[in-house]
Amino acid sequence: MNIPISENPRVVIVGGGFAGISLAKHLLKEKLQVVLLDRNNYHTFQPLLYQVSTSGLEPDSIAYPLRKITRHSKDGYFRLAEVQQIVPEENLIKTSIGDLSYDYLVLATGSKTNFFGNESIEEHGMWMKTIPQALNIRSLILENLEQAVITEDPVKRKALLNFVVAGAGPTGVELCGAIAEVRNHIVPRDFRDLDTNEIQIHLIEGLDRVLPPMSEKASEKAYKFLKELGVEIHLNTMVQEYNGETVTTNKEGLNFKTATFIWAAGVAGAPVEGLNASAVVDKADRYEVNVFNQVTGYENIFAIGDIALMRNEKYPKGHPMVAQPAIQQGRNLAKNIKRLLKKEELVPFEYNDKGTMATVGRNKAVVDLGKMRFGGFFAWFLWMFIHLYFLVGFRNRIVTFFNWIYNYVNYDKASRLIIRPFKSNKKNLEVDQKKV
Amino acid sequence: MNIPISENPRVVIVGGGFAGISLAKHLLKEKLQVVLLDRNNYHTFQPLLYQVSTSGLEPDSIAYPLRKITRHSKDGYFRLAEVQQIVPEENLIKTSIGDLSYDYLVLATGSKTNFFGNESIEEHGMWMKTIPQALNIRSLILENLEQAVITEDPVKRKALLNFVVAGAGPTGVELCGAIAEVRNHIVPRDFRDLDTNEIQIHLIEGLDRVLPPMSEKASEKAYKFLKELGVEIHLNTMVQEYNGETVTTNKEGLNFKTATFIWAAGVAGAPVEGLNASAVVDKADRYEVNVFNQVTGYENIFAIGDIALMRNEKYPKGHPMVAQPAIQQGRNLAKNIKRLLKKEELVPFEYNDKGTMATVGRNKAVVDLGKMRFGGFFAWFLWMFIHLYFLVGFRNRIVTFFNWIYNYVNYDKASRLIIRPFKSNKKNLEVDQKKV
Numbered sequence: 069m070n071i072p073i074s075e076n077p078r079v080v081i082v083g084g085g086f087a088g089i090s091l092a093k094h095l096l097k098e099k100l101q102v103v104l105l106d107r108n109n110y111h112t113f114q115p116l117l118y119q120v121s122t123s124g125l126e127p128d129s130i131a132y133p134l135r136k137i138t139r140h141s142k143d144g145y146f147r148l149a150e151v152q153q154i155v156p157e158e159n160l161i162k163t164s165i166g167d168l169s170y171d172y173l174v175l176a177t178g179s180k181t182n183f184f185g186n187e188s189i190e191e192h193g194m195w196m197k198t199i200p201q202a203l204n205i206r207s208l209i210l211e212n213l214e215q216a217v218i219t220e221d222p223v224k225r226k227a228l229l230n231f232v233v234a235g236a237g238p239t240g241v242e243l244c245g246a247i248a249e250v251r252n253h254i255v256p257r258d259f260r261d262l263d264t265n266e267i268q269i270h271l272i273e274g275l276d277r278v279l280p281p282m283s284e285k286a287s288e289k290a291y292k293f294l295k296e297l298g299v300e301i302h303l304n305t306m307v308q309e310y311n312g313e314t315v316t317t318n319k320e321g322l323n324f325k326t327a328t329f330i331w332a333a334g335v336a337g338a339p340v341e342g343l344n345a346s347a348v349v350d351k352a353d354r355y356e357v358n359v360f361n362q363v364t365g366y367e368n369i370f371a372i373g374d375i376a377l378m379r380n381e382k383y384p385k386g387h388p389m390v391a392q393p394a395i396q397q398g399r400n401l402a403k404n405i406k407r408l409l410k411k412e413e414l415v416p417f418e419y420n421d422k423g424t425m426a427t428v429g430r431n432k433a434v435v436d437l438g439k440m441r442f443g444g445f446f447a448w449f450l451w452m453f454i455h456l457y458f459l460v461g462f463r464n465r466i467v468t469f470f471n472w473i474y475n476y477v478n479y480d481k482a483s484r485l486i487i488r489p490f491k492s493n494k495k496n497l498e499v500d501q502k503k504v
Numbered sequence: 505m506n507i508p509i510s511e512n513p514r515v516v517i518v519g520g521g522f523a524g525i526s527l528a529k530h531l532l533k534e535k536l537q538v539v540l541l542d543r544n545n546y547h548t549f550q551p552l553l554y555q556v557s558t559s560g561l562e563p564d565s566i567a568y569p570l571r572k573i574t575r576h577s578k579d580g581y582f583r584l585a586e587v588q589q590i591v592p593e594e595n596l597i598k599t600s601i602g603d604l605s606y607d608y609l610v611l612a613t614g615s616k617t618n619f620f621g622n623e624s625i626e627e628h629g630m631w632m633k634t635i636p637q638a639l640n641i642r643s644l645i646l647e648n649l650e651q652a653v654i655t656e657d658p659v660k661r662k663a664l665l666n667f668v669v670a671g672a673g674p675t676g677v678e679l680c681g682a683i684a685e686v687r688n689h690i691v692p693r694d695f696r697d698l699d700t701n702e703i704q705i706h707l708i709e710g711l712d713r714v715l716p717p718m719s720e721k722a723s724e725k726a727y728k729f730l731k732e733l734g735v736e737i738h739l740n741t742m743v744q745e746y747n748g749e750t751v752t753t754n755k756e757g758l759n760f761k762t763a764t765f766i767w768a769a770g771v772a773g774a775p776v777e778g779l780n781a782s783a784v785v786d787k788a789d790r791y792e793v794n795v796f797n798q799v800t801g802y803e804n805i806f807a808i809g810d811i812a813l814m815r816n817e818k819y820p821k822g823h824p825m826v827a828q829p830a831i832q833q834g835r836n837l838a839k840n841i842k843r844l845l846k847k848e849e850l851v852p853f854e855y856n857d858k859g860t861m862a863t864v865g866r867n868k869a870v871v872d873l874g875k876m877r878f879g880g881f882f883a884w885f886l887w888m889f890i891h892l893y894f895l896v897g898f899r900n901r902i903v904t905f906f907n908w909i910y911n912y913v914n915y916d917k918a919s920r921l922i923i924r925p926f927k928s929n930k931k932n933l934e935v936d937q938k939k940v
Binding site for chain 1: 636919
């Protein structure tokens, strides 16, 4: 793949998510050749994908060109490539654009949607891990509204106006809140020929509260906020099937006819072929790593972020699959790679939990910050501030900030454009939806 | 299509381009039912499409939701629909979502790319009349750069780095200028593993000067600007074929191996079936209209904008197919429809030529303004101001303005994201590229 031979040792980083770019940034000034690979030429700021799905932000403002990261190193390279196999005995990876040898290999491939083997959901549902998928959801929501306007059959219209989301983690909660805002603020003005009351938003959760990873206080507040926005919540309920028309649950009689079913109820690691079976563990398909993020059984292969499963007393199931552990592991591994070069002792990773937050709607967010738990306007303000801070790129921050002010003042979401129709083009877009 | 019967006469406007929305806006407060139809749910600001193609702007900031226009009228409706046929004897149109009767029908369907029957170009070339097409060009340019980095065969690499544009009207000139800026400012930083000198940009024009619709002074200046940016210009040259690998011209020996051929050398009207053959005239497939924009042979069917051919002494071939005549015809027709209601005499349309402008790059634009002809920084500044002024939507203006400042200060174009790959997905995207 045309990477020049360097006198510096070569670090190959697979994946430009939070973990990958955090590592890359901290290595760029070292005596190292850094090769960053990703199947996209941009970093995706996943925490704001739901705002792309619901017309609040344009995709370009939550994406950042990866070449802008590697260009700050004299010996840094980016390649648009998909990694197909690791050959650890040869210190080599096979990719869609050829083979590449490495001195250190860092797997930061992140996670993908987990359907737990439910094929009906994978075939008919929507999910949201990438920008094209978020844009497909945006198109589908808007197309369903347009279709409902011209549908006289009340049963069909109801299905078009029913939005069902499975999984009340942050993604599901934030998505439902944003769809509710579309219903409450946009539809009454833009779609005066629709009866707003016909639009229903259902959130289905298998456990007994929303936002299960957060504190009970946060769950209660988020529940209250969602209710205020008019979201119908079904706790202790499991989705069994979605055949493209009806969502069936494990509760008798609780089924939903819907044209829009979004699955936000599970993630799994996205491992690459080639490592020992013992390295890939647990149901969620993550790589088992030690405290230095070394993959079990390998000296020079590391895993960081969502794909890494580092078990310890405090986190017996590994760290939460969110941005903070990924960023911190990237930073720590950078430190350790520098130490490896100097033959110094490695520093174990320790997760500094900076808290968890989720937003439901305007002035409505919940925050768990150490022992502090609060919700409402201040939490919402803090949520915005933190997200702007971590968003990559000065331009993205300004554009996002401006959009938020605009949306707040005008009760508007301006990006409600069906740029690539999803339905009429579904067959063609399936590649997108499935692959990425 | 579920439009309520109103006591007001119904005006059906087909197309939400400059002409359609200019008319709609001026009719919304009248005692009229206004139905606006478009195959997209947004208005496209076509003069800035080339900046979407070249990563300078995000698509969402040059598009505007059409429902935001009709919502200001109590009796205003938008429908996402494609018009298939007009049945003038029944005052009816047939559309993809059903039939609709009208009292007044206004055709504002704009123009499409004209290949003058050259199938090889239609099959293998790119063009740019819509946002998905502009995004396809953006993806293709970026994919070719990525591909060139890993291509060792010098002949193949040259083809990937050759950008060939046919047609030196404003679109072709602006596109070449913007691609040159990508080469001059972005590639040296982002693609340090590419030799910038290998990137060539060729502009092919059949006539003897660039920007043929403008003054000779503007042509000379634009020519000089393009040369300064390193664009190679081939005047008096006609493209004969593009087989997907090589562009063949009418000049012996002047052929270009290229992976990117953009056709910007012709537009034609986009008429709808159903009117008398005598109404659709001239090579460019436009509707012949009288001074009131009435289509020849019909009392209550009007055509405005690119699709309308209004011939007079000053414009024997009709008005230029650009925004200004469209906007002005929309405004004049609104006045005339109001007069029709009051049974007053109609006012003939008179085109107030506000001048022509084109931009080549930073600080490089040309303006013909009445008898004034100038170029350079002030022209460029005026170009920006005018485009911001006519861009639809407050949010779009602010985001575009900020992006321009950012691009100017940083010599950067931040939206260089391959969100939907064009090449790897070409088969799937062909629908997009062809249909819209």
